[in-house]
Amino acid sequence: QALTGRRLAEDLFAASFTSQRVSHSVAEGTAQGCLAAELLKNYMCDRGQVSEAWKMIGTAVRSAQNTGLHVNPASEKWKDMTEEEQTIRRSAWLLLLHQDT
Numbered sequence: 001q002a003l004t005g006r007r008l009a010e011d012l013f014a015a016s017f018t019s020q021r022v023s024h025s026v027a028e029g030t031a032q033g034c035l036a037a038e039l040l041k042n043y044m045c046d047r048g049q050v051s052e053a054w055k056m057i058g059t060a061v062r063s064a065q066n067t068g069l070h071v072n073p074a075s076e077k078w079k080d081m082t083e084e085e086q087t088i089r090r091s092a093w094l095l096l097l098h099q100d101t
Contacts, residue, residue: 002049005040009056012037012063030067031085031092034060038095057099069093 012033037060044053064070069089071077078086 001040001043001047002052005044005049005052005056008033008037008040009059012056012059030063031069031089034064034069034092034096035088038092038099041099057096061096064093064096069096 012030037056041053041057044050044056068077069092073086073090081089
């Protein structure tokens, strides 16, 4: 499980170098990756790997910011998204904020 978490964190870190103009499918994949990171963080904390879990959440937060998950849902960028994608993005960002505090 720890190796899976590490691979996920590395993927999220690599995705953090994408440009600011990210397609919706890439951003949606990042949102789903952030949701997975949150679940994996809880799993790792339960097994005593707290330091690694926090590093993964930090990487997920940076990745979420790079793809615009922190942008106000009332902005023009969100108008083209489906309701499901908006919900996934909003949920991923709010859960990351909660996990990071």
